[in-house]
Every structure is written in C-alpha cells, then in structure tokens.
Amino acid sequence: xxxxxxxxxxxxxxxxxxxxxxxxxxxxxxxxxxxxxxxxxxxxxxxxxxxxxxxxxxxxxxxxxxxxxxxxxxxxxxxxxxxxxxxxxxxxxxxxxxxxxxxxxxxxxxxxxxxxxxxxxxxxxxxxxxxxxxxxxxxxxxxxxxxxxxxxxxxxxxxxxxxxxxxxxxxxxxxxxxxxxxxxxxxxxxxxxxxxxxxxxxxxxxxxxxxxxxxxxxxxxxxxxxxxxxxxxxxxxxxx
Amino acid sequence: xxxxxxxxxxxxxxxxxxxxxxxxxxxxxxxxxxxxxxxxxxxxxxxxxxxxxxxxxxxxxxxxxxxxxxxxxxxxxxxxxxxxxxxxxxxxxxxxxxxxxxxxxxxxxxxxxxxxxxxxxxxxxxxxxxxxxxxxxxxxxxxxxxxxxxxxxxxxxxxxxxxxxxxxxxxxxxxxxxxxxxxxxxxxxxxxxxxxxxxxxxxxxxxxxxxxxxxxxxxxxxxxxxxxxxxxxxxxxxxxxxxxxxxxxxxxxxxxxxxxxxxxxxxxxxxxxxxxxxxxxxxxxxxxxxxxxxxxxxxxxxxxxxxxxxx
Numbered sequence: 001x002x003x004x005x006x007x008x009x010x011x012x013x014x015x016x017x018x019x020x021x022x023x024x025x026x027x028x029x030x031x032x033x034x035x036x037x038x039x040x041x042x043x044x045x046x047x048x049x050x051x052x053x054x055x056x057x058x059x060x061x062x063x064x065x066x067x068x069x070x071x072x073x074x075x076x077x078x079x080x081x082x083x084x085x086x087x088x089x090x091x092x093x094x095x096x097x098x099x100x101x102x103x104x105x106x107x108x109x110x111x112x113x114x115x116x117x118x119x120x121x122x123x124x125x126x127x128x129x130x131x132x133x134x135x136x137x138x139x140x141x142x143x144x145x146x147x148x149x150x151x152x153x154x155x156x157x158x159x160x161x162x163x164x165x166x167x168x169x170x171x172x173x174x175x176x177x178x179x180x181x182x183x184x185x186x187x188x189x190x191x192x193x194x195x196x197x198x199x200x201x202x203x204x205x206x207x208x209x210x211x212x213x214x215x216x217x218x219x220x221x222x223x224x225x226x227x228x229x230x231x232x233x234x235x236x237x238x239x240x
Numbered sequence: 241x242x243x244x245x246x247x248x249x250x251x252x253x254x255x256x257x258x259x260x261x262x263x264x265x266x267x268x269x270x271x272x273x274x275x276x277x278x279x280x281x282x283x284x285x286x287x288x289x290x291x292x293x294x295x296x297x298x299x300x301x302x303x304x305x306x307x308x309x310x311x312x313x314x315x316x317x318x319x320x321x322x323x324x325x326x327x328x329x330x331x332x333x334x335x336x337x338x339x340x341x342x343x344x345x346x347x348x349x350x351x352x353x354x355x356x357x358x359x360x361x362x363x364x365x366x367x368x369x370x371x372x373x374x375x376x377x378x379x380x381x382x383x384x385x386x387x388x389x390x391x392x393x394x395x396x397x398x399x400x401x402x403x404x405x406x407x408x409x410x411x412x413x414x415x416x417x418x419x420x421x422x423x424x425x426x427x428x429x430x431x432x433x434x435x436x437x438x439x440x441x442x443x444x445x446x447x448x449x450x451x452x453x454x455x456x457x458x459x460x461x462x463x464x465x466x467x468x469x470x471x472x473x474x475x476x477x478x479x480x481x482x483x484x485x486x487x488x489x490x491x492x493x494x495x496x497x498x499x500x501x502x503x504x505x506x507x508x509x510x511x512x513x514x515x516x517x518x519x520x521x522x523x524x525x526x527x528x529x530x531x532x533x534x535x536x537x538x539x540x541x542x543x544x545x546x547x548x549x550x551x
Contacts, residue, residue: 003343007329014331079327083386086291086323087344088316 001097004089008101011074012067018105021066025109028059033116041120048129049117053137053210056113057177057203060106060145065169067105068152069162071098072237076160081240095234099153106145114138132212140209143222144202148173150229157236176225177202241268243305244394244426245290250299252285252450259285261450262299267394267428267443272420274441275430276536282450283430284324287398290428291321303394317346320392324399326383330372334363334382337371338389345390354389361385362411376403384415395419397429401436409436416440438532446539453539462535467509467528468493471500474522482519488512499525 012018033041033052041051075081084094117138121128152169159165180201184194198204202225205218245267252260260282267273277283288294290301292312301308303315328337335354342349349357358364361381371379380403387395397416401409413436419425420440431437437444444461446453454461473479480500483492493501504512509528516523 003340007340011329011331078330079325080329082293082323083327083341083383084344085293086316086319086321087341088313088346089344090313 001093001100004094004097005101005104008071008098009104011070012101012105017066021063022105022109025059025063026112029056029113029116041116042123049120049134049137052113052116053141056141057144057206060141060148061170061173061177063109064102064106064145064148065152065155065166065173068098068102068149068156069166069169070156071102071153072156072233073160073162073165076240077162081237085237085240091234091238094237095153095157095230099149099230102149102153103146106149107142110138110141110145130212133210134212136212136214137210139214140206143209143219144177144206147176147202147222147225147229150226150233151176154229154233154236157233157240180204241270243267244269244271244303245273245428246302247286247290248300248302250286250289250301251297252282252289252294253297258450260289260296263447263450263452265445265452265455267426269426270420270424270442271426271428272416272440272442273426273428274437274444275428275447276432276434276437276444277430277447278540279432281447283447284398285450286447287321287323287396287428287430290396291319291323292316293323317390318393319396320387320390320394321396322380322383322387322398322400325376325402326379326386328371328379328382328386331370333368333370334358334374334378334385335367337382338385341386342389347390349389357385357389358382360388361415377405377408380404381408381411384412388419393426395425395427397427399431400429401431401433409433412436413440434533434536444532446536448540458532462532465506466503467506468534469502469504469509469512470525470527471502471516472498472524472526473500474524476500479521482521486515488515 029052032039032055037043039051039055041049072081075084117129117134151172152165155169155172156162156165158168178201180197180199181203183189184197189197199221202222205221208215208218243266245265247266248264250260250263251258263282263286275283275286285294289296290303290308292308304318306315308315329340332340335358338354338357339349342354355364355367358367361384363378363381363385366374366378371382374382380400384397384400387397400412400416404412416427416429417440420427420442429437429441438458441458443455443457445455471479476498483489483500483502488502488504491502491504493503495501502512513526516526
C-alpha cells in the first residue's frame with residue numbers, strides 16, 4: 001500500500017500541474033488573507049483565523065479534485081491499471097494507497113498555512129489567538145480534506161477522463177459541503193427536520209470541530225463518509 | 241509432472257457472444273506452452289481470466305494446485321505477466337518503473353539486480369531514460385523485465401513480440417528458451433507468429449472461436465522435421481508429371497495457388513534440389529513452409545486463414 005502511496009506522491013510532482021496547484025492554493029490563501037483589504041486578517045481587528053477557516057474549504061474544494069483527478073482516471077486511460085491488477089495487490093491496498101498518497105499532498109498544502117496562525121499569535125497585541133479553536137479548526141479542515149479526497153478519488157474511479165473526474169468530484173464535494181445546508185432551508189424541512197438535514201452535510205460537523213470541541217459523533221461522521229466513498233471506489237475498481 | 245495451470249470448462253460469455261466456450265487445458269511444470277489461435281479466438285480473454293482481470297462466466301481455474309478465486313494474492317505472487325501491449329508509467333525511467341513494480345510485487349531488489357534485469361532485455365543503456373522516450377519495442381522489453389523481476393514460477397506472455405523488429409523477435413525467442421532451459425521456468429505464451437512458436441513451444445493448444453481444437457506436445461501433433469515445399473516452375477504441368485512418375489511422388493500434397501506442394505524431410509531437401517536441376521525443371525520459386533503453420537491451417541478450417549495470418 002505504501003508503495004502505491006509513494007507512487008501517487010511522485011506522480012503528482014512529476015508534472016508541472018502538481019506544483020502549480022499547490023502554489024496557486026498557497027498564493028490564493030496568502031492574497032485573500034494578507035493582501036486583499038476586504039478579507040485581510042490584519043485589518044480584521046481581532047487575532048482570529050475565522051476568515052481563513054471559513055474560506056479554506058472553498059479553496060480545497062477545487063484543489064483536492066485537482067490532486068485526485070488523475071489517480072484512477074489516468075491509470076485507466078494509460079492502461080497501467082491492468083498491469084496494477086495483475087500484481088499481488090488487493091483492491092483495498094490500491095485504493096487506500098491512492099487515498100493516503102493524495103491526503104499527504106493535501107496535508108502538504110495545509111502545513112504552510114500554519115504560518116498564518118503563528119504570525120497572528122506574534123502580531124497580536126494582547127491575548128493572541130484562541131489556540132483550542134484554531135487547533136480544532138485545523139483538525140476539522142484536515143478531516144474535511146480527507147472527505148473531499150475520498151469523494152474525488154471515487155469520482156476518478158468512474159471514468160478515464162480526468163476533466164470529468166475533476167468536475168464530478170468538485171460537484172459532489174460542493175453538494176456535501178453546502179448542499180445539505182441549502183436543502184435544509186426549504187420550507188418542506190421547516191418543521192424541525194432542517195436540523196437533521198444539516199447534520200448530513202460536512203459543514204455542520206466542520207463548524208462543530210472548528211469551535212475546538214472534538215465530538216465523537218463528528219469524528220464518526222467524517223470517518224463514515226470517508227469509508228463510504230472508499231468502499232464505492234473499491235467496488236468500482238473490482239468491477240473494472 | 242506437477243500441473244501449474246489447470247483450467248476446466250472455462251467459459252466467458254458477453255451477451256450473445258461466446259468468447260471462450262468450455263475450454264479445458266493443463267500446463268505442466270517446465271512447459272513452454274504455446275497458446276495459438278486466430279485474432280478473436282479467445283486467447284487474450286482466457287489469459288485475462290487467468291490473471292483475474294475478468295471473471296469467468298463459468299468453469300474453474302487452479303494455479304499451483306490452488307483455486308484462483310480463493311488464493312488470488314498468493315497465486316499472483318508467483319506469476320509474471322504481460323498482456324498484449326504492456327503499459328508502464330511514462331513519467332518514470334525504466335529503472336524506476338522496474339523498482340516500483342518489484343516493490344509492488346513484494347520483491348526488494350538491489351540496484352545491481354535491477355540493472356541486471358534491464359541488461360537481460362537489452363535496456364541497460366537506457367535504464368535512466370524516461371519511458372515516454374521509448375519505442376513500442378523497448379516498452380515491450382521493459383514489460384517483460386517487469387514480468388520477471390519478482391522471479392515468478394509461471395510466466396504468462398500474451399503476444400510478447402508485438403511491435404518488435406526482427407532482431408527483437410529473435411531476442412524474445414532466445415529469452416524464452418533461456419527462461420525455460422536455464423532458469424527452469426514454466427511459460428504460457430500466446431502468439432500468432434507460428435514459426436516462432438514452433439521453435440520454442442514444447443506443448444501446444446490451438447483454439448478457435450473460444451473452443452479447444454487440439455492440445456498436446458509438438459511431437460504428438462506434428463513432426464517439425466517435415467517441411468512443406470511450395471514449388472513454382474515455368475511449366476507446372478510438366479513438373480507435376482515428372483514428379484508423379486518419380487520417387488518423389490509420395491511427397492506430393494494437394495496443390496495450392498497453382499504451386500506444387502511437397503512434404504519432405506528437412507535432410508533431403510538438397511537432394512530434391514539436385515533432382516530438379518538434373519531433370520531440367522525451370523524453377524521460378526521454391527519456398528519452404530513451416531509445419532506448424534500447415535498444421536494450424538489444417539485444424540482451423542484451412543486456407544481462408546492464410547491471408548489473416550500473413551497480415
């Protein structure tokens with residue numbers, strides 16, 4: 001499994017696309033939170049990364065499908081998937097290897113953003129940032145990234161077209177992230193069901209963790225969604 | 241002799257099409273098992289089922305005495321395979337591809353061993369070049385190196401000479417002989433190059449439309465020392481008359497495309513040449529045909545397939 005993980009990592013950085021995706025992610029975050037006046041953390045007045053944590057999922061929503069779109073679609077297209085299947089590897093090893101490979105890249109993209117937290121901590125005149133909430137938010141962001149990775153990997157397992165994999169991956173991530181929130185606003189769910197509909201979406205659980213409270217129910221939600229999409233991916237490659 | 245591959249009543253149906261139909265065969269340890277058939281006969285489908293790339297509709301496959309479905313991982317550890325056109329990671333070098341596939345196969349090879357393997361398939365000089373710069377023939381060789389890197393007991397090669405030039409084909413032939421004779425490997429090789437198979441196979445299976453036609457050792461099926469000669473002369477009728485009145489009469493075979501056909505033992509072909517000259521027969525062409533080709537055409541309903549194989 002770790003060989004597949006390593007291969008994914010190497011594959012991502014074997015082309016310019018990989019570097020560009022990461023640079024754009026970091027540059028975009030940097031511009032939004034330190035340069036653009038309306039969203040600048042420095043002009044916010046409080047030592048808080050709240051703005052970053054509410055906008056970062058939107059950026060990840062595009063970054064992660066870019067990372068995973070080639071994972072399986074490219075293997076199908078290039079014909080290497082057939083060779084992979086003749087090796088003594090189980091479908092679980094292939095899928096988890098690819099999942100962790102992509103997740104490490106997501107982690108690599110998130111690590112430099114911790115500079116924002118350290119910067120604010122040092123720049124703060126009094127009190128500093130809320131360390132508990134910030135740590136919780138980073139855990140939430142990482143788990144959200146893991147869910148997006150499993151969804152996008154699953155999208156890549158349906159097609160040999162990387163563009164289709166990207167679009168469908170990003171679309172399902174979007175639905176999971178905000179779709180249920182939007183759905184809960186419908187009058188149909190006004191009689192108390194809106195809360196339960198919101199619970200189906202990622203945003204509900206992400207917000208919970210971002211408060212710095214690690215609830216087992218939120219963790220179960222994240223892991224269940226990941227396992228669900230990994231299981232579909234596994235089934236897809238077995239049927240291929 | 242221990243059976244390495246044991247296939248019983250294997251079938252694969254696609255809607256109304258039967259790609260493989262109740263196929264049974266056995267490959268024994270040490271065999272170079274030639275798997276022959278025209279394009280679309282079901283060779284690749286069978287090989288794909290042996291490698292679990294597709295599921296059979298019915299039938300059983302046992303490899304190394306184990307059921308394929310139950311012991312897939314253990315079985316695949318002992319198999320090296322290339323399927324038609326092997327595709328590897330183009331952004332990696334030949335060396336890194338080999339290293340990657342060795343590790344994914346559960347084998348850890350030293351740099352020296354990896355380079356030795358590349359040397360065996362003639363790619364040592366290009367070991368660190370990216371695969372996207374390789375010709376199809378070089379990719380084919382790399383595919384073979386990958387198939388062999390984890391020292392498998394059974395090697396399955398599906399059309400291993402695809403895309404190779406004559407020298408490459410000869411190299412693959414020698415490699416197969418080396419693997420069989422020196423390294424004592426069991427090989428299952430599918431190919432449409434009948435003369436190549438004739439030189440390497442110890443046992444043969446000929447299939448047509450997914451069904452087994454014949455299976456056996458080359459000695460059981462035909463005598464490779466008997467060569468078919470196609471003779472075209474300035475006056476074929478006169479030559480035919482002379483031959484039918486001579487000792488060569490017994491070698492005459494049915495005519496083909498206006499040519500006279502004789503089946504003669506390899507050792508007495510020079511005598512036949514001398515006899516033709518002595519009898520002042522004006523030869524336009526004299527070509528030998530391989531016994532396997534002839535045998536193949538015989539069992540797969542004949543002449544109409546000549547063109548298909550010539551292509």
